[in-house]
Amino acid sequence: MSQKSERLVNLTIALLATKRYLTKAEIFKSVAGYTGEPEARDRMFERDKDDLRSLGIEIELGTFDPLFEDEAGYRIKPEKYSLQLDQLSPTQLMLLSQASLAWKKALLGESAHTALRKLKALGIESDLENLVVDNLSIPEAPIDIPVILDAISEKRELVFDYLSPESEAQARQVFPYRLYRRNSFWYLIAFDKSKTELRTFRLDRFASTAHTTGNSQAFEVNRELLDVHLAQESDNKRASIAIRKGRGNLLRGLATISEIDSDWDLCEVSYKDEEWLIRKVLWLCEDAKVTAPPALQKIVIEKLEQIVALHA
Structure with a gap:
């Protein structure tokens, strides 16, 4: 995980765990990664807030006492920390898939506990145990x-x-x-x-x-x-091909696969080059059958009839 990713995760943990608003000074003291001159830290913090908000994480701005002009602080209310996965774009879902793995590790990691110990040393109550991490049911992302x-x-x-x-x-x-x-x-x-x-x-x-x-x-x-x-x-075409089990490894490697029965699997393949796909299907002979779209199925049948006629 990059330094920025780790800093974003730790910032989220600190803002979720705190029971009151944190000032920027308190955040800079408790969350690792905010280094450099004051202006540089401020710019870094502003970018981090924008990144979290772009993921749908609501950061609340408030003061300790609305009757006094205290320095503004920040927190994330746990009840507002929820994500509607069906409303996320593919890019956001991709980022969250990465973040969910980092998040689960970070909550148990030393850097998160260090941040919360610093909050405690500053006299700020926090609660790591109340943070729920299992609400992100996102499939594990590839290691790359x-x-x-x-x-x-x-x-x-x-x-x-x-x-x-x-x-x-x-x-x-x-x-x-x-x-x-x-x-x-x-x-x-x-x-x-x-x-x-x-x-x-x-x-x-x-x-x-x-x-x-x-x-x-x-x-x-x-x-x-x-x-x-x-x-x-977006103009890519999709074909449904029934392939006998144990055959067609090349097409299987390009497909989404579901089982038809004990002998056949249904392979959903996205393609652009129709001629290339037809060649691969014909190579499998009786071990592959195009089931959709009808136009592709018709072409494959005609090609097979031509082959049979040629070698009859």
Whole structure:
């Protein structure tokens, strides 16, 4: 977990656990990571507040006594700390998946307890036990997510090996643009330096651990190019293919799979290149049957009839 991610988690814990509003001075003393000159700490804190609010975490601003002009303080009320997952964007869900793992570890970690001990030393009551962490029922994210998140945030080059459609591991050097989750799979949109174009990579097809290289701020996100790519992504077609168990490992690696019966599985495949998909289905002969869409099913049947006629 990066220093910023750890600081955000510890800030959230401190603001949730406190039973009164915390001033900025108290936050800077109790939460690790706020270093440097006063102006730098203030800017860092303002950015952190914006990041938490962008995730739907409501930070309340108030004073110890409304009748006096005390310094304003901050807290997160536990009753308002709830997340409606169905209202989150894919990007927010991705960030929360990472954060939920970090959060559960952080609550049990030394840095969280250190922050709360500092609050106690300042005479501020807090309660770690009242914090509920099991309300985030988010599937565990792939191990490469923290590295990819940092690479996107810091605009650093990302390096990894990736399985081609033929299951060959190929080295990739990319500028990461966006990470998202769809149909239980995680995807990275990145500018592939060798292909000189935007590509979409599925994280479970990484053949090695991803790592960053080079300096930060190494590239700028081409928003226009990203918008075009996202529009093209939305035009992807989907096919339903029944594949006999134990067969079609290549297509299975690209699919969402559900069981039909003891002999067959239904594989939901997203594709752009229809000819490529048809070749893969025909290669499996009687071990694969296209069930949808009807147009693709018709083409595959016609191809099979042509093959039979040719070799009759």
